[in-house]
Amino acid sequence: MAANPQESLTSAQQELYDWLADYIGTHRHSPSIRQMMQAMGLRSPAPVQSRLRHLQQKGWITWQEGQARTLQLLGDVAASVGIPVLGAVAAGGLVDTFDDVQDHLDLAPVLETRGLFALTVNGDSMVDAHIADGDVVLMEPVTDPQRLRDGTVVSALVAGSGTTLKHFHRQGPTVVLEAANPSYSPIELPADQVQVQGKLVAVWRQV
Amino acid sequence: MAANPQESLTSAQQELYDWLADYIGTHRHSPSIRQMMQAMGLRSPAPVQSRLRHLQQKGWITWQEGQARTLQLLGDVAASVGIPVLGAVAAGGLVDTFDDVQDHLDLAPVLETRGLFALTVNGDSMVDAHIADGDVVLMEPVTDPQRLRDGTVVSALVAGSGTTLKHFHRQGPTVVLEAANPSYSPIELPADQVQVQGKLVAVWRQV
DNA sequence: CATTGAACAATACATTTGTACCCCCTGCCA
């Protein structure tokens, strides 16, 4: 990956981040703050806390506060799974030849998102959204359905019925689940009978 | 889960190990004993301690005692990037609720294939194959176009023109590149003017 | 000069976490 989306670091922050990348790469688990303290040659946990806070604010790391050793690196150094994107390919017309790498498709950030789950698609109600029967959809758990953008593709549990993959709309007290296929009519239900489980993150179709 | 060289496990031990593999694959860090306790539906940490002790004695796991969340799996499952596939989701009808993991979407084998590359799709000539404008297609390099199955989706370099994504057909000495959209007519060319670069492995659409 | 932010020290505190006991029950087997 070319440039980092993250903000630049001070030397002290960089030092900690590099050591973390090395430690996690070797041990396969995060060190504790006091271990970081020792490795940095410090005699107090406060500087480490400070550096970690800055690293998090700048988008380099994340962790579950209150829990031990749950730190995760977000940068591209974190053994990311990169696939070179060579260029655009066509449809209809023809696109120029490509020789060099233009970008990197970095799946690691997606895969590292906590709680991500997958569903196999069954049926054709979403074909107009280019989600076909047999596809696997990657979903991110939704905790607050109120914040969903209108039209988001979600998997929803309908009380007493089952789970379905649809476009999500909210109309006052009711919820509308709309298919992407004219053969299916929208389902309109009271909000309390629909439990949104996750929103669509990616479509995966292995040939 | 794949066979392991280690000693066999009791069902309770296997249950814990499987859950650990799933958890670590998803969260990228070890759970605490009390988290395992909850996941196993237990109300006391002692049974978990017991299972862990047995798993260690039989060579399935290892950890640094006295330190939090340092558990590591020793089986071959350890390194895989797994996303739990929770079940099928609907279309049209509604599918039953899902509770437990049915399978694992293991992306590691795909990503590790040497030489895999990606292309961003430009245009709508493949919409009927559910490949939309803006999608990223993962391609596997093709060394021997003679062995391609008829109808495979390939990216092909047309002499003097550019690269395109189409269904691949061979008709004697000529090659036919067929779009998946009735608005586009098939392109028929002498075989030596078409160079197949890769075949479609997966479609990736990040929302 | 004063202000600000990063870095560091020292200490204290609450929570998380591993671990060690105690007990019970069940199935298996000599």
Added chain:
DNA sequence: TGGCAGGGGGTACAAATGTATTGTTCAATG
């Protein structure tokens, strides 16, 4: 019948760990 191992419940405790607070120092900045 008894012994034994695995599985489970309950509880307690000490260590590990994250977090907060109060200072000090230093460099950069206006």
